Amino acid sequence: MEHSFLWLPLLIIFFWLAWSGKNEYQKLEAYRQWAKQFDQSKYDIYSIIGVKQKQITWGNPTRLPPQNLHSFSLEDVTGIRLLVNDCPVDINTLPTKGNPTIEFIFIGDKASIKIPFTEIDLAVRWLKFLRNLKK
Numbered sequence: 001m002e003h004s005f006l007w008l009p010l011l012i013i014f015f016w017l018a019w020s021g022k023n024e025y026q027k028l029e030a031y032r033q034w035a036k037q038f039d040q041s042k043y044d045i046y047s048i049i050g051v052k053q054k055q056i057t058w059g060n061p062t063r064l065p066p067q068n069l070h071s072f073s074l075e076d077v078t079g080i081r082l083l084v085n086d087c088p089v090d091i092n093t094l095p096t097k098g099n100p101t102i103e104f105i106f107i108g109d110k111a112s113i114k115i116p117f118t119e120i121d122l123a124v125r126w127l128k129f130l131r132n133l134k135k
Helices: 002-036 120-134
Strands: 039-043 048-052 053-059 072-075 079-083 100-106 113-116
Touching: 002 048, 002 053, 048 120, 072 113, 079 120, 100 120
Parallel strands: none
Antiparallel strands: 039 048, 048 053, 053 072, 079 100, 100 113
16 A cells, blocks of 8 residues: 555656647647748747748647737838847847847837747847848
8 A cells, every 4th residue: 555655646747747748749740730831930838930931920839730820021020139038138148048039129109029939049040030031
């Protein structure tokens, strides 16, 4: 009886890990199907992005085909900048830690859009790509 109490938490952890792995696999497969329509795309745990010509579509990854997607044109963007912990940073002097986002600033009174990333280096590569695409 005592041994079963020791093994029960391990069994629960095993099933939780198996469920988490299956859940993440389903997200990746849904993203893979969605991303086929774009010239360039990105997946990470915080967001998905697809770029086709100068049209950007982004949203949150789900196990189902992505829903609640938002789109905008780079033609409407006046500025693109990197934020780490919600503070603008220079890409030449990057912090080593923090929560990176790319902020798109629009013409007029339209609110800016912030797309989160997991890694600062990945956010910098996308920032450079999007700035070159905007030119």
